[in-house]
Amino acid sequence: MAGALLVIGLPVASAWAADPVVVEPAVPSVPDVPTLQSLRGLLPPDPSGTEGGRKVDLMTDYVLNRPAAVLLGKALFWxxxxxxxxxxxxxxxxxxxxxxxRTTNQINPGQANTNANVSSIFNKPFTASDIPGDVPTYTTKSGGKGGPNYQLKKSDFPTHVLANPLDRNSAILFxxxxxxxxxxxxxxxxxKPHQARFDKCVQQPDGIFQVGGINVRRSTGRNAPTVINAAFNVRNFWDGRANNVFNGFSPFGNRDPDAGIFVTSDRSGVATxxxxxxxxxSAASQAVGPPGSPVEMSCGGRTFADIGRRMLDTL
Incomplete structure (x- = not known):
């Protein structure tokens, strides 16, 4: 009982001298936080929705052979x-x-910066002048050159340093x-699709990702996030890409008004x-982005139809 005094195994004379022990109310047990291993065997969310008021299920309406689709997805990933x-x-x-x-050639100059004067300049501090043509010799946090083909060091991190990490208004040190x-x-x-191993593409001078006038591979504006358990995320990117709703065409879900798929009728054979x-x-929405990206995987102007022809060796 809450608030009761409990005296155990003490003589009467000393019982009154002893400090009473208060019995606290029983605290409900807190369930253990599930470990990563406990997620094994759980099925991912059912990728189903509605289309024109009719319930749509990916596995029954659009996939004829689920085991084959799983194998194909794994093969395409590699x-x-x-x-x-x-x-x-x-x-x-x-x-x-x-x-x-990877730690080499991984830096993007901040091309998402809304100020065009600084979006293509490597190592540009936020606090530096935004005057066009102002390109002094900036360095990384470690004092390195940075830029294309740079080998990152542990001392280059973090890329934003405050005098007091617990106070966002404290002085910016770097x-x-x-x-x-x-x-x-x-x-x-x-x-065009050139041969079984690679496409025919024409390189052009890259004013940003180059060293001494020689092009290097371009780097994306964000580091590739892990794909492990990504299927459980509502959205895999904060900006609306990799949307929770897959439209069958692009990463933007219902925000893309032109997205759609072509369905043929068994009777007419006409694709609508x-x-x-x-x-x-969300993982499906993300998967359709990189293959056609001129930064991540593709030459500029290549379509999914071109990718399909390459994969089928139809030149």
Whole structure:
């Protein structure tokens, strides 16, 4: 009983002299936090939604052979021929615990910066002048040169340093708008599927990702996140890409008004474009982005139809 005094095994004379022991109310037990291993065997969210008021299920409406689809997805993840250069796969940026642990040529100059005067300048501090043409010799946190083909060091991190890490308003000791991204492909324009190993592309001078006038692989504006358990995320990117709703075409879900898939009728054989909204499919939304990206995997101007022709060896 709460508040009761409990005296155990003491003589009467000393019982009154002893400090009373208060029995506290029983505290409900807190369930153990599930470990990563406990997630094994659990099925991912059901990737289903509605289309025109009709319930749509990916596994019954659009996939004729689920085991074959699973095997195909795993094979495509590791297939370097999806990349225009014949050496870039999805796994190129996601093979180390599902993420990218490479440390050379991984810096993006902060191309997402809304100020065009600084978005292409490596090592540009946030606090520096934004005057066009102001390109002094900035360095990384370790004093390194930075830029294309730079070998990152542990002392280059973090890229934003405060005098007091617990006070966001404290003095900034070091800061840069550069992003540690993931290197992809060279700057080139697509011509046609050339042969089984790589596409025919024409390289063009890259004013940003080059060393001494020689192009190097371009680097993305964000580091490749891990793909492990990514299927359980509502959204894999904060900016709306890798949307929870898969539209069958792009990473933007219902935000893409032109997205859709073509469905043929068994009777007419005519393909009709319809909207698709598969819920809990963020990983699927993300998967359709990199293969056509001129930074990540593709030569500029290459379409999914071109990728399909390459994979089928139909030149």
């Amino acid at each position: 297939d370097m021929e999806i990349g225009s250069d014949g050496s870039t796969a999805c796994a190129s940026c996601h093979f180390h615990a599902g993420a990218d642990h 800061s840069t708008d550069d992003v540690i991204g993931s290197q992809g492909v060279f700057d080139a324009n697509f011509v 474009k319809v909207r698709l909204a598969l819920k809990d499919a």
